[in-house]
Amino acid sequence: MNIFEALRQDHDIQRTLLEQLVDTSGDTKVRDEIFKKLKTELEVHADAEERYFYKPLIDVDNTQDLARHGIAEHHEIDELIEQLEETDYSSSAWLKIAKDLQHKVEHHLEDEEHQFFQVAGKVFSTRNKTDLAKDYQSHMEENR
Numbered sequence: 001m002n003i004f005e006a007l008r009q010d011h012d013i014q015r016t017l018l019e020q021l022v023d024t025s026g027d028t029k030v031r032d033e034i035f036k037k038l039k040t041e042l043e044v045h046a047d048a049e050e051r052y053f054y055k056p057l058i059d060v061d062n063t064q065d066l067a068r069h070g071i072a073e074h075h076e077i078d079e080l081i082e083q084l085e086e087t088d089y090s091s092s093a094w095l096k097i098a099k100d101l102q103h104k105v106e107h108h109l110e111d112e113e114h115q116f117f118q119v120a121g122k123v124f125s126t127r128n129k130t131d132l133a134k135d136y137q138s139h140m141e142e143n144r
Contacts, residue, residue, distance in 0.1 A: 002129035003053060004117045006136050010045050011109045017041060018102040027089035035098075039081055042105070044143045046074040052136040053120070060123050066116050073108045080104060 017038040024031035050071055057067035080101040087094045124132065 001133045001137075002126075003124070003132040003136060004121070004129070006133040007049065007053065007117075008113065010041070010140065011113065014038070014041055014045065014105060014109065018105060022095065022098050022102055025095070031089050035084065039085075040144065042077060042081065044140060046077070047143070048136050048139040050074065051139065052132045056128070056132065057116075057120055057123065063119055063123055066119060070108070070112065070116060073104070073111070077101065077104055077108065 017034060021031070021034045021038055024034060054067040054070055057063040080097060083097050084094065084101065087097060121129075
């Protein structure tokens, strides 16, 4: 497995959790469980992705801007998660913020999968791609 395949697997998990989250309503146990699972997934993924995908790209001139953009989007996602934590589950604003989060995350994943991966594929060697995937997956398993 290479780094792109490893990231895509987790992107699919995030998409599924986001779909499930925006289908919930009110102050329910289901909403709470899905939100907590999604929050953990997004936080651990962002940390691992920044270490094992973006950090190596920052060191290369032609990928530095992409890496910085991706990290900036992680911070925007973190801010939306904080807003959700500060909003009552039963509030109508909660679902609106959850949908904003879904939109932001899906935009970010599309950027990565359709732009960043292609550029990074030219920067990383085959060995880099598999080594980064191993490190990324180990980090995810240890921190999920």
